[in-house]
Amino acid sequence: MVRALLAVPSGVALVAVPDLRRALLAAGNPMSPAFWDSVKATLGAIESGNATVGDVQRWLESTGTEPLLLTRSFFVWPEEDERGPVAEEMYRRLVVHLEERVAEGVIDPDALARKDDGAREAYEDLQEHWLNSPLPDGRIPSVVVGEEQDEEMFAARDEEEAFALGELRRILTELPEPVRPASELHRACVRLREVLAGPGYPGNVLRACAGFEEGEELPEDDEELWLTVTAGIAGPISDLPEEGDTVEGFTDLEGELGHEDTALAALCAIHYADWLAVVAALARRGPGVLASPERIARLIAESDDIDVDLDDPEDLEAAEMLFGSVTPLWASLGIVDRNEILTPLGHWGLPRALERAWSPFD
Structure with a gap:
């Protein structure tokens, strides 16, 4: 009635x-x-x-x-x-x-x-x-x-991820193979090992992205280490350690997130399509292109690889805010330099890392 x-x-x-x-x-x-x-x-x-x-x-x-x-x-x-x-x-x-x-x-x-x-x-x-x-x-x-909803959500996510991976591979087959910058990769990994061994940000966020437990031995191979951590930025594997958490902090719904939690939450909020648009655009343009959060938001808006509409200033601002948590981590890996310019290492490694992040585990 x-x-x-x-x-x-x-x-x-x-x-x-x-x-x-x-x-x-x-x-x-x-x-x-x-x-x-x-x-x-x-x-x-x-x-x-x-x-x-x-x-x-x-x-x-x-x-x-x-x-x-x-x-x-x-x-x-x-x-x-x-x-x-x-x-x-x-x-x-x-x-x-x-x-x-x-x-x-x-x-x-x-x-x-x-x-x-x-x-x-x-x-x-x-x-x-x-x-x-x-x-x-x-x-x-x-x-x-609840279990049925979870299964449906995971299935939809897997379908979206598989589609994005297919598009990424299609785009990469149309581009020349970048030269592997061996010396630059080694220098970046020397710095990366120091960052991962140190306390606080950005090491704790990068460890969470890669899924490295506290005290876990890192991969000896530089390329394996670098790709694992870089892939984790596009698909974080674990959360930050909980030793600093308190019951009061967990139940304070009006409290603000810390810098590390905010950064990790931003990484988890970036859509597959946005990652695809950004990495495809940088792969096409090559080393020397600006990769600041502002420029990245514009690359997403201008992308022909995805079907998105970021003409609204608020949407551009949201994308810029999310990737504002990405570029400092990229800098720790040598993907961009201090001026947020894409390096040869970033040009070579970003597509490989994204492909790894989206590839099913064996």
């Missing part, structure tokens, strides 16, 4: 309410006065522009048979058109469970419609308990829905 009223413009629904009420009365299903009061109040608020999304959702949930949009344990149902088979099954099971509780009188829709706090709390408790309790077959609804 409520969903049907929400499926049409609020003005149309308001006009239809009297006829609908008479029809239900004639059919022997008159609904309660509390329900009709909530219908008029909510549709009127929608029509006047005073209703929030939360108000409408609460009204929908006041039927007593609507799964909560967000539970106390922060479980969120996928959108209807995004539910997989498991989520769809669990959603239907919960609706049936709620309908049974309404029929038994355990759930009081009228009290929910009147916004009774006690009824609302009991309604939330009931759904929370069902979501986190085993079904007869042993499955826990919240767990299996």
Whole structure:
């Protein structure tokens, strides 16, 4: 009933309410006065522009048979058109469970419609308990829905990564093979080993990117070490060490992230398409090209290799901010110099490192 009223413009629904009420009365299903009061109040608020999304959702949930949009344990149902088979099954099971509780009188829709706090709390408790309790077959609804969402997310990510890798390889086959700068690579790795052995930034971020544990022996081969760390910047493998974390800091949702955490978060937020656009552009232009965050953002916006629209100044600023965490790490690896100019080492190694980052593990 409520969903049907929400499926049409609020003005149309308001006009239809009297006829609908008479029809239900004639059919022997008159609904309660509390329900009709909530219908008029909510549709009127929608029509006047005073209703929030939360108000409408609460009204929908006041039927007593609507799964909560967000539970106390922060479980969120996928959108209807995004539910997989498991989520769809669990959603239907919960609706049936709620309908049974309404029929038994355990759930009081009228009290929910009147916004009774006690009824609302009991309604939330009931759904929370069902979501986190085993079904007869042993499955826990919240767990299996979450697992299905994770699988879908990982599958989508793997598909995007595979496509980006294919595009990168296609682009590289059209370009001449850069000369391996052996002496420059060796000098960069001497510095890199010192950075990785030292405390704090940037060594701790680079170790996290590469997945090196504290005290772990580094690869002896310079090329292996350099490519592993550079690839990790495009696809960080682990988090920063937790020894400095506190319970208070973890639970302080309004606290600011430290510099290292901010840098690592920025690396994780860069899309495959952006990495592809940047590395392809630098590979084509060669050593000596400017690779500052500002220039990188512009390279992404101008790229013909990806389908993105960064004409909005805010989008350009966001890309610039993200790559502002990349270029200092590149400088530690000799990819760019102190003036943020691409070096022969960066030109040779960036495409190889990106290909490694996106290649499936054997």
